Amino acid sequence: MKTKAQIAKDMYDCSLSSLSAGEKAAVTRKYNAQDDDEHCDTEDGYAEVKFGRPGVNGLKPVIVEEGTTIGNALLQSGLAINKAKEGVMERGGASVGLDDKVSDGTTYIIVPGVDSSEW
Numbered sequence: 564m565k566t567k568a569q570i571a572k573d574m575y576d577c578s579l580s581s582l583s584a585g586e587k588a589a590v591t592r593k594y595n596a597q598d599d600d601e602h603c604d605t606e607d608g609y610a611e612v613k614f615g616r617p618g619v620n621g622l623k624p625v626i627v628e629e630g631t632t633i634g635n636a637l638l639q640s641g642l643a644i645n646k647a648k649e650g651v652m653e654r655g656g657a658s659v660g661l662d663d664k665v666s667d668g669t670t671y672i673i674v675p676g677v678d679s680s681e682w
Contacts, residue, residue: 567594579659591628610667614640634661642673650676 571579571590579590608631614637615622625641631650637644644651644661652658654670 564597565594567591570594570597572658610665612665613637613668613670615670616640616642617671620682622670629665629667630651632661633659633663633665633671636665637661637671637673648675649673 565573565627567590568579570593571577571582571586574590575582575586579587582590582682596623608629609625611624611674613622613624623642625636625640627636627639637651650658650673651661652672652674653666654672660673
């Protein structure tokens with residue numbers, strides 16, 4: 564990640580202190596955008612997934628190694644699941660099992676299910 568002084572040198576070929584207020588603002592915008600871009604990408608070999616329950620405390624992001632099961636990633640998130648009464652779905656509505664592998668960038672929702680032993 565470049566410093567503001569390095570960005571000013573690249574953009575205007577002069578020091579940060581000699582720039583006008585508008586030029587400093589442009590440098591700051593470029594510096595902040597660089598910071599946002601850096602945090603969006605996960606490294607190779609890792610996947611970022613999110614877990615949550617509808618209407619309860621938002622989503623919990625978790626970074627795990629690729630190939631990790633949904634169940635293990637759920638444990639790392641700190642959320643507990645009642646396997647007899649709850650299940651996991653992808654945000655789009657596809658049902659998944661706890662033994663399935665995580666998919667990078669996917670949001671998994673913990674939803675109430677029907678206990679099959681009652682039927």
